[in-house]
Amino acid sequence: MTPRRDPRPAAERGHSGGGARHGGAPGGTLTGSIEDYLKAIYALEELTDLPATTSDIAERLDIAPPSVSGMLRRLATRKLIRHERYRGVSLTPAGRKAALKTLRRHRVIEAYLASVLGFSWDTVHAEAERLEHAASDELIDRMAAALGDPATDPHGAPIPTRDGTLVIVPTQLLAEQAVGTSARVASVGDEDGELLRYVGSLAIRPGAVVKVVSRAPFDGPLTLEVSGSGAKAGRTHVVGSTVARAVKVDKPR
Amino acid sequence: MTPRRDPRPAAERGHSGGGARHGGAPGGTLTGSIEDYLKAIYALEELTDLPATTSDIAERLDIAPPSVSGMLRRLATRKLIRHERYRGVSLTPAGRKAALKTLRRHRVIEAYLASVLGFSWDTVHAEAERLEHAASDELIDRMAAALGDPATDPHGAPIPTRDGTLVIVPTQLLAEQAVGTSARVASVGDEDGELLRYVGSLAIRPGAVVKVVSRAPFDGPLTLEVSGSGAKAGRTHVVGSTVARAVKVDKPR
DNA sequence: CATCGTAATTAGGTGAACCTAACTTTTGCA
DNA sequence: TGCAAAAGTTAGGTTCACCTAATTACGATG
Structure with missing residues (x-):
């Protein structure tokens, strides 16, 4: 029960404010905040194949754009991103590595x-x-x-x-499948709990095979039919155009 | 994959600096830091049955005393501790509850x-x-x-x-057991990894029955004999006086 | 090609949680 | 009982990660 901590000259302990206080950070020396930024930038790069913009990052993290600007400068200093003023940001190899680690x-x-x-x-x-x-x-x-x-x-x-x-694994949005074809759901967006409860209740989850019955134009809703033998099989449902990604199947496995 | 966060008037988001950024804090509204202070104060109260002192808290958390003073004021404002200037601090019922929750x-x-x-x-x-x-x-x-x-x-x-x-469960320090008697180890301090590896290698762990062979005066080291039938049984070892708490036993169970 | 709207940045500020240095209160002991 | 050492607090400063308001850059459009 003896605490007896190291008697360093006190100038070397927690010293720097806010962020990660205890020395034993999990990965490297990155704070949670920095990891969140890198994750967001990674996701945005994935999504668009273009440099992430300040306002996209701001919206994604629910943070004001000037705060993002400031943090981007810090991330650039740490060599985690490349930042061209007024252009956008992209991850350096180190930044991508950190983002993937967090992911x-x-x-x-x-x-x-x-x-x-x-x-x-x-x-x-x-x-x-x-x-x-x-x-x-x-x-x-x-x-x-x-x-x-x-x-x-x-x-x-x-x-x-x-x-x-x-x-x-290359996938397409379910909305991009040809009407009338079947596809196996590969993934569903993970962030919106309410949406997940909804599509879960329809048995739309990774591995489920669904047929695109119809599709409204201009990214309108899809009508889907759930294949297979479950309790929900054969039912048709209307969902948004971006709920899931899928791969085409010939025979429902 | 649509992020689409809530479009609150931006004045209501993360707003306040440092601490817990995302709304979804686990317990109440306490930051990790506050929880650490409450835990420390709780432990010190347990240990001595007296109000915890600023410098004890400072030493335990490896933080400078003035920082502790400042935090104590904040904790008092939040009604988690009672603080008499220059005296010491004790947990309020709310503070004790929070400490026990963290524990x-x-x-x-x-x-x-x-x-x-x-x-x-x-x-x-x-x-x-x-x-x-x-x-x-x-x-x-x-x-x-x-x-x-x-x-x-x-x-x-x-x-x-x-x-x-x-x-x-009432226990005594192993050092407080009478020489020659056996006791069942109840607990071992959890913070010092090196110590734990050492006593672990001696098979001194909760449940182990040990006999106090001798004890040096003035909180000096103990000589112990590990009872039972394990590989380490019967060996004697010398350990510090505060490594473990124990309960006396008549028949080693 | 000037202008106007949007996006991005700078400027300046806040609160949390730390720090050191200086000061005050308490306490232990001659 | 008086006084010095120890303990605690105040004063003033730092960094981090956020904010709003004001400014600057870009890019699309008449």
């Missing part, structure tokens, strides 16, 4: 919570969002190992490997 | 990491120290349930229940 943390945690601890897929995101900044590499690896190193999280999103590789 | 988080996490994910008892403390501020009540309860609501953590410390009750 791995997030998705491993989601998978573990859902598989082992019985969390529903609409609640894992919020929980993972906080835990991903506190969990050590060791913990993440043990959770992943306990699941047999899963390839995807509960929403179907691929989990980057320990060495930072992300296997991207 | 529960910490110990449930330790127990889970050790039992389910195979962490060694000398590494769980550091991991729990970070996770306890990020885990939701839901997660803690599910982890506890997965273990059948354990009564103690891997170091033998009691785990407060969901409703904030802490069952205290």
Whole structure:
């Protein structure tokens, strides 16, 4: 029960304000905040294949644009992003690596919570969002190992490997499937819990096979028919055009 | 994949600096920092049955005394402690409740990491120290349930229940046992990983029965003999006077 | 090609949680 | 009982990550 901490000259302890207070940060020296920015920039780059813009990042993180500008300067100083003033930002290799590491943390945690601890897929995101900044590499690896190193999280999103590789299986938006064809749902957006509860109730989840019955123009809603033999099989439902990504199938497996 | 966050008038978002940025804090509205202070104050009160002093808190948290003074003022404002200037601090019922909640988080996490994910008892403390501020009540309860609501953590410390009750089994320091008597180890301090590896290697852990062979005066080291039938049984070892708490036994169970 | 709207930045500010240096209160001891 | 050492507090400063208001750059359009 003896505390007896190290008697460093006190000038060398927590010293710098706010952020990560305890020395034992999980990954490198990145604060949760920085990890969130990198994740957002990564996601935006993925989405558009173009440099992420200040206002997109701001909207995504629910932060005012000037705050983003300031943080981008810091990230550029740390060599995590390239930033051309008034243009946009893109991740450096170091930044991408950090982003993928955080993404791995997030998705491993989601998978573990859902598989082992019985969390529903609409609640894992919020929980993972906080835990991903506190969990050590060791913990993440043990959770992943306990699941047999899963390839995807509960929403179907691929989990980057320990060495930072992300296997991207090409998918299309369900809305991009030809009307009348069947497709196997690959993934569903993970952030909107309400949406997840809704599509879950329709049995639209990764692995489900659905047929696109009709599609309204201009990104309008889709009408889907759930295939297979479940209780919900054969029912048709109307959903938004961006709910899920999918791969075409010939025979419903 | 549509982010589309709430378009509040922007004056109502993260607004206040540093601390907990996203609204979804796990417990109440307490930051990790505040929880750490309350835990420390609780531990010091337990230890001495007297109000905790500024410098004790400072030493325990490895923070300069003036920083503690400042934080104590904030904690008093929030009605979590009572603070008499130049005297000391004691927890209010609200503060004690918050401290016990954090203690529960910490110990449930330790127990889970050790039992389910195979962490060694000398590494769980550091991991729990970070996770306890990020885990939701839901997660803690599910982890506890997965273990059948354990009564103690891997170091033998009691785990407060969901409703904030802490069952205290009276124990004495091993050093306080009469020489020649046997005692069952109840708990070992959880913070010092190196110490834990050492006493672990001697098979001194909760449940182990040891005999106090001799004791040097003035809180000097103890000589112990490990009872039972393990590989280490019968060996004698010399350890510090504060390594473990124990209860006397007549027949080694 | 001037202008106007939007996006991005700079300027200046806040609160949290830390720090050191200087000062005050308490306490232990001659 | 008096006074010095120890403990605690105040004063003033830093960094971080946010904010609003004001300004500047860009790019589309008449």
